[in-house]
Amino acid sequence: MLPDGYSDVPAGKLAAVVTHLEMRKPPQLGPDPEQPGITLAHVETPDTAWYRDLYARVGTDWLWDSRLRMAESDLAAILTNPDVEVYAVMKDGRAEGLLELDFREEGACELAFFGLTPAMVGNGTGRWLMNRAIARAWSREGHAPIGRFWVHTCTLDSPQALNFYIRSGFVPVKRQVEVFDDPRLTGVLPETAAPQVPILRA
Structure with a gap:
């Protein structure tokens, strides 16, 4: 347990407050914004290079790095697991959003990963994608129904993320503090990533 008061974070490290959220039954879906020219494609056998490219384009601003530093074989094992579903938000033939459901x-x-590239933010596409994520999670054909749909977000994510999840029907149930190497100093992400988070060098 962390003591009350301030705890030092070593130089070269990042600290984030992580909130875990869950829903125990399907919520009433919110309005479904029209998204002309946008489709959701199920990518049944994602190529790891394709996946890492999309993951980076969606998550670099928020310092997503876990899938970028993962060994190729470990990532491939996840992406080809029949109980992991990867979807891409497609616009003009290009993937511009990522939805990953882990059963x-x-x-x-x-809800393992959920996000859009910067060009797609602010047009209602996030709500459109969440409605499809919720519907798919709770109605997976050919499998026993789930009793829990969950996600976690942290203070390094988009400032809108936590309230967006709550408005979508998720309920906060747990809070943690995560300390980890700054991926901009390990070479996983460029040092120009996420300028809103200062780099503290050792």
Whole structure:
């Protein structure tokens, strides 16, 4: 347990407050914004290079790095697992958003990754994508129904993320502090990424 008061974070590290959220039954879906020219494609066997490119374009501003530093074989094992579903938001033939649903835990689904490239933000596409994520998680054909749909977000993510999840029907249930190497100093992400988060060098 962390003590009350301030705790030092070593130089070269980042600290984030992580909030875990869940829903135990399907919520009433919000309005479904029209998205002309946008489709959601199920990518059944994602190529790891394609996946890393999309993951980076969606997550670099928020310092997503876990899938970029993962060993190729480990990432491929996840992406080809039949209980992991990867979807791409497609516009003009190009993937501009990522939805990853992880059903590997029996009776549950994790909203493992959810996000859009900067060009897609602010047009209602996030709500459109969340409506499809919720519908898919709770109605997966040919499998036993889930009893829990969950996600986690942190203070390094978009400032709108936490309230967006709550408005979507997720309920906060747990809070943690995560300390980890700054990916801009390990070479996983460029040092120009996420300028809103200062780099503290060792």
